């Protein structure tokens with residue numbers, strides 16, 4: 001049997017413990033998992049693509065079948081190029097469902113052989129998003145437990161003044 005690869009696409013600005021939970025679950029289900037950072041449609045990211053690649057590689061280095069890559073353009077074209085059979089997406093609240101369903105059905109229209117697989121995070125991660133992590137950090141709130149310790153350090157390095165304000 002040929003190995004089954006899955007693409008986990010997103011902006012990962014930055015990677016959170018919710019993303020990491022999904023990556024671990026996905027890596028147990030598929031032979032190979034590629035975390036793919038979308039580089040188009042960027043609206044003022046906090047971390048550069050290189051910084052995001054670096055963080056993703058470091059926090060997934062203990063998972064043998066996970067790799068990190070970037071892509072632009074259509075996800076279905078990228079998946080074809082990587083010979084992936086599936087797209088992995090996470091569903092947190094019901095609010096994720098509408099957008100995710102639309103994307104999954106459109107991608108199926110574009111490439112019928114590519115399946116979208118949805119996974120639920122562990123419930124303690126279900127309320128985490130990159131946007132909220134950035135907002136909390138921006139206002140001097142604690143992000144411990146929401147992101148891997150390495151990401152917390154990188155946030156503090158980027159904003160030393162905010163880090164000092166955090167106590």
Ligand SMILES: Nc1ncnc2c1ncn2[C@@H]1O[C@H](COP(=O)(O)OP(=O)(O)OP(=O)(O)O)[C@@H](O)[C@H]1O
Pocket residue numbers: 009010011012013016017018019022088089090091092096120121125126127128129130131132
């Ligand atoms: N805490 C989480 N639990 C489960 N899935 C998640 C979680 N956070 C993100 N995902 C999923 O990961 C994929 C990539 O998400 P994305 O890069 O938009 O992250 P995000 O945290 O939602 O960031 P942003 O707040 O910038 O939108 C999406 O399928 C999203 O639903």
Ligand SMILES: [Mg+2]
Pocket residue numbers: 129
């Ligand atoms: Mg999102």
